Amino acid sequence: MKSIKQILNSSEYNKQISVNGWVRTKRMSKNVAFITLNDGSTINNIQIVVDADKIDFAILDKIHTGAALKITGELIKSQGKNQNVEISASKIHIYGEANPDEYPLQPKKHSLEFLREIAHLRFRTNLFGAITRIRHAMIFAVHDYFNKNGFYNIHTPIITGSDAEGAGEMFRVTTLPPKDAPVTEDGNTDFSKDFFGKETNLTVSGQLEAELAALALSKVYTFGPTFRAENSNTSRHLAEFWMIEPEIAFADINDDMNLAEGLLKYCVKYALDNCNDDLQFLTKRLINEEKNKPQNERSELNLIEKLEFILKNNFERLTYTEAIDILKNSKQNKKKKFKFPINEWGADLQSEHERYLVEKHFKKPVILTDYPKEIKAFYMKQNDDGKTVRAMDILFPGIGEIVGGSQREENYDKLYSRIKELNIPEKDMWWYLETRKFGTVPHAGFGLGFERLMLFVTGMTNIRDVIPFPRTPKNSEF
Numbered sequence: 001m002k003s004i005k006q007i008l009n010s011s012e013y014n015k016q017i018s019v020n021g022w023v024r025t026k027r028m029s030k031n032v033a034f035i036t037l038n039d040g041s042t043i044n045n046i047q048i049v050v051d052a053d054k055i056d057f058a059i060l061d062k063i064h065t066g067a068a069l070k071i072t073g074e075l076i077k078s079q080g081k082n083q084n085v086e087i088s089a090s091k092i093h094i095y096g097e098a099n100p101d102e103y104p105l106q107p108k109k110h111s112l113e114f115l116r117e118i119a120h121l122r123f124r125t126n127l128f129g130a131i132t133r134i135r136h137a138m139i140f141a142v143h144d145y146f147n148k149n150g151f152y153n154i155h156t157p158i159i160t161g162s163d164a165e166g167a168g169e170m171f172r173v174t175t176l177p178p179k180d181a182p183v184t185e186d187g188n189t190d191f192s193k194d195f196f197g198k199e200t201n202l203t204v205s206g207q208l209e210a211e212l213a214a215l216a217l218s219k220v221y222t223f224g225p226t227f228r229a230e231n232s233n234t235s236r237h238l239a240e241f242w243m244i245e246p247e248i249a250f251a252d253i254n255d256d257m258n259l260a261e262g263l264l265k266y267c268v269k270y271a272l273d274n275c276n277d278d279l280q281f282l283t284k285r286l287i288n289e290e291k292n293k294p295q296n297e298r299s300e301l302n303l304i305e306k307l308e309f310i311l312k313n314n315f316e317r318l319t320y321t322e323a324i325d326i327l328k329n330s331k332q333n334k335k336k337k338f339k340f341p342i343n344e345w346g347a348d349l350q351s352e353h354e355r356y357l358v359e360k361h362f363k364k365p366v367i368l369t370d371y372p373k374e375i376k377a378f379y380m381k382q383n384d385d386g387k388t389v390r391a392m393d394i395l396f397p398g399i400g401e402i403v404g405g406s407q408r409e410e411n412y413d414k415l416y417s418r419i420k421e422l423n424i425p426e427k428d429m430w431w432y433l434e435t436r437k438f439g440t441v442p443h444a445g446f447g448l449g450f451e452r453l454m455l456f457v458t459g460m461t462n463i464r465d466v467i468p469f470p471r472t473p474k475n476s477e478f
């Protein structure tokens with residue numbers, strides 16, 4: 001059977017066809033009724049014309065928003081101005097009814113908060129249909145980009161025995177009973193009795209394993225779920241999110257920045273080229289939302305224009321030190337408008353600072369490099385100044401940090417001493433260190449938060465709305 005998307009694009013008039021879908025609206029008059037049907041293949045509905053001469057109107061009493069139907073009928077050129085084709089029904093089959101007194105989704109505007117509470121049904125709204133289709137397109141674009149550029153996809157483990165990265169708090173994985181877990185002589189939980197014979201957690205990143213593969217296959221990427229147990233209830237953080245992590249051998253931080261900029265632009269272009277109907281819908285939605293805002297708070301560019309803007313401009317590249325100077329001397333800082341004032345070199349940047357640089361100062365995406373080593377991970381390549389590392393973060397308008405990456409420390413002695421300085425247990429790191437003993441090469445990589453990319457492409461503002469089933473503190477329903 002053809003999808004509604006296919007039917008809307010076809011011109012096989014006056015032929016019998018069948019179509020499946022869920023009712024979005026029903027309008028009745030005396031002798032004719034109109035049903036709009038959607039099957040999720042496109043944001044557009046197909047209009048079904050129900051004529052009292054052909055169909056017993058009694059069936060219409062059972063058809064309401066949300067019901068699932070199979071319609072058989074003739075495809076005809078539409079007289080209406082909203083669609084090109086419609087179906088004149090000769091037969092209606094009801095798969096499943098939806099009682100209008102109980103069905104929570106009615107053809108009116110629902111708040112995003114309400115829709116989060118009914119995440120099992122929110123796929124059926126225009127908004128979440130559009131987001132879900134774009135999410136699929138972005139997953140595909142990511143794989144397409146790497147495949148076209150000679151990368152190999154690898155699956156890195158989800159359960160990990162090391163907490164070396166320090167990217168965030170971890171979720172423990174255990175089969176020990178919560179009560180009466182075995183204890184060692186000194187009273188701690190005895191993980192040698194646990195499933196893996198040691199403490200294990202859900203991974204915060206696939207990077208360390210991706211590096212192992214890159215040091216043989218040269219260009220690899222992993223695209224998997226990652227888990228962070230931070231108790232941060234922000235609109236940019238999830239406890240379970242998807243991350244794209246490429247790793248390239250024989251490469252430095254400039255290659256890394258070029259790769260990341262290339263990937264982001266490819267994904268945005270892919271969305272513009274392949275998700276036009278959904279992007280048009282999201283753009284109109286945002287324009288409507290902004291009508292409630294005062295004129296000076298409305299954005300200059302609409303969603304589609306913002307996406308086009310990204311393609312046309314190079315990302316601004318500067319060092320952390322240069323950024324700190326800009327921030328320190330900004331009016332915002334002098335007037336004490338930052339929640340975290342910038343007083344000295346070495347401060348970690350908060351999202352208010354990142355957004356100032358991107359949205360107010362440069363008005364385009366920014367790549368910051370060479371951060372103080374104290375605020376970055378142990379594996380980043382140390383600069384000769386002894387103070388900074390070859391980190392690079394990409395900051396996006398409306399989002400803040402979208403990519404975090406670096407050139408990696410490939411020198412065994414330097415890496416080893418950093419591990420010692422930070423008291424990282426060597427027993428967790430022996431395999432990682434060995435790659436620096438045997439055929440080590442300059443290499444680099446980054447992590448792109450997939451849901452942050454989704455926020456940017458859809459113009460949504462809460463990360464809970466760009467993943468089907470968000471996991472956040474106190475929230476694991478569905």
Ligand code: 4AD
Nearest residue numbers: 205207237238241245402403404405445446447449
């Ligand atoms: O900057 P992060 O922590 O970097 C790493 O994990 C490195 N191992 C990546 C690498 O070099 N291979 O995370 C990378 C990106 C962030 O820039 C952000 O986009 C996203 O992952 N991210 C989150 N997205 C949603 N919810 C969270 N809690 C996130 N934490 C990080």
Ligand code: MG
Nearest residue numbers: 393401403404
């Ligand atoms: Mg980061």
